[in-house]
Amino acid sequence: MPIFKVDLLSGPKLESIGDYEREARMKLSPDVREYIFGATESGETLSRNVQAFSKFLIRRRVLQNIDKVKTHVSYFGGQIQSELPFFPSSINVTPLYPNALLDVLGLSRSFKVPILISSLAVSGTIDLRELPKLVPKTSPLIWQIYFHPENYDQVMKQALSASDWGYRGVVVTVDTERSVKLGYSIPKSIFTHDFHNCTPSDIRKVRKATSLPLLVKGVMTPEDAEVALESGADGVGVSNHGGRTMDSGEASIEALPKIVEHLRKKKSTRNAEIFFDSGIRKGTDIIKALALGARGCLIGRPYFWALAVDRKNGMKTVTTILREELVRTAALCGVSDLSKVDPKTVTAA
Numbered sequence: 001m002p003i004f005k006v007d008l009l010s011g012p013k014l015e016s017i018g019d020y021e022r023e024a025r026m027k028l029s030p031d032v033r034e035y036i037f038g039a040t041e042s043g044e045t046l047s048r049n050v051q052a053f054s055k056f057l058i059r060r061r062v063l064q065n066i067d068k069v070k071t072h073v074s075y076f077g078g079q080i081q082s083e084l085p086f087f088p089s090s091i092n093v094t095p096l097y098p099n100a101l102l103d104v105l106g107l108s109r110s111f112k113v114p115i116l117i118s119s120l121a122v123s124g125t126i127d128l129r130e131l132p133k134l135v136p137k138t139s140p141l142i143w144q145i146y147f148h149p150e151n152y153d154q155v156m157k158q159a160l161s162a163s164d165w166g167y168r169g170v171v172v173t174v175d176t177e178r179s180v181k182l183g184y185s186i187p188k189s190i191f192t193h194d195f196h197n198c199t200p201s202d203i204r205k206v207r208k209a210t211s212l213p214l215l216v217k218g219v220m221t222p223e224d225a226e227v228a229l230e231s232g233a234d235g236v237g238v239s240n241h242g243g244r245t246m247d248s249g250e251a252s253i254e255a256l257p258k259i260v261e262h263l264r265k266k267k268s269t270r271n272a273e274i275f276f277d278s279g280i281r282k283g284t285d286i287i288k289a290l291a292l293g294a295r296g297c298l299i300g301r302p303y304f305w306a307l308a309v310d311r312k313n314g315m316k317t318v319t320t321i322l323r324e325e326l327v328r329t330a331a332l333c334g335v336s337d338l339s340k341v342d343p344k345t346v347t348a349a
């Protein structure tokens with residue numbers, strides 16, 4: 001009879017993002033758990049974000065020269081470099097624990113990737129002007145702006161200085177214009193303001209204030225992507241905010257190919273950088289988004305789970321898991337350079 005040894009000291013198995021999700025769910029206090037896991041109203045958009053990746057299948061290739069898979073990608077004409085085609089999205093991590101943003105920045109010690117800085121996470125003793133000094137130049141910080149009625153003028157002023165402070169790009173998140181009925185609650189300590197309803201004129205003002213690469217995040221239709229670019233943005237972030245703003249919407253991965261097709265058709269928008277987020281949980285999700293036209297993927301909830309489970313090493317381990325899954329899949333579908341994934345890498349299910 002075989003004897004199975006049970007090692008009670010070795011802790012939980014943490015080999016996939018799903019493992020981190022399960023572990024974080026157990027560890028977090030109820031209100032923070034609701035804040036991170038929650039989505040708007042019925043949560044339909046959030047589930048659809050994750051499930052809709054299965055509408056696209058990866059085409060297995062063999063007899064390919066895939067000894068090495070290049071993972072480096074360069075954005076905005078070389079102004080931003082990344083050793084991976086995915087990196088941390090702008091996420092307000094402060095409700096997890098004070099100064100959690102500093103542990104997000106810790107990723108720069110292990111990976112040369114850009115990091116988006118949520119303006120909501122810049123609180124307490126953290127000074128927006130000082131953050132770029134805390135990371136090596138190989139991890140460009142991209143400042144994400146939320147406009148609120150009470151901070152509007154101040155943010156416009158800060159945009160004038162962002163480049164001098166060392167930021168390498170600016171993101172304006174435009175999809176939180178309405179206080180919707182949320183299916184989750186935000187602890188009162190974190191959230192007190194209303195959002196400003198962004199219009200093209202706001203994007204034009206930010207464009208005037210800074211010459212840094214400018215991205216408009218929260219675009220879900222071809223027509224809005226075009227307006228964002230016409231207003232001066234250099235790129236768009238195809239995102240439905242992880243299903244946190246409107247219920248019963250398209251999954252972000254369903255919207256992506258339509259936006260890509262529209263922008264690539266026109267000369268004036270052909271070269272725009274297209275980023276993607278919402279629902280990424282696996283390396284295969286990333287390769288599908290790249291094949292459908294995204295040049296970079298932003299990671300949200302998986303990094304919350306990483307920090308919830310392991311403050312010190314979670315960001316690094318979750319990035320390593322996604323990288324390994326991505327590189328392995330790339331090799332198996334004949335992709336040797338992740339900056340040039342062929343659309344033929346995927347097929348409709």
Ligand SMILES: Cc1cc2nc3c(=O)[nH]c(=O)nc-3n(C[C@H](O)[C@H](O)[C@H](O)COP(=O)(O)O)c2cc1C
Nearest residue numbers: 036089090091092118173241242278279280300301
């Ligand atoms: C708890 C939480 C906080 C977030 N905070 C911000 C934020 O401060 N700024 C922002 O632009 N997006 C924010 N987002 C949206 C993320 O940047 C990203 O679009 C989203 O997490 C992607 O969905 P996924 O996490 O399900 O993949 C937040 C998302 C979550 C789950």
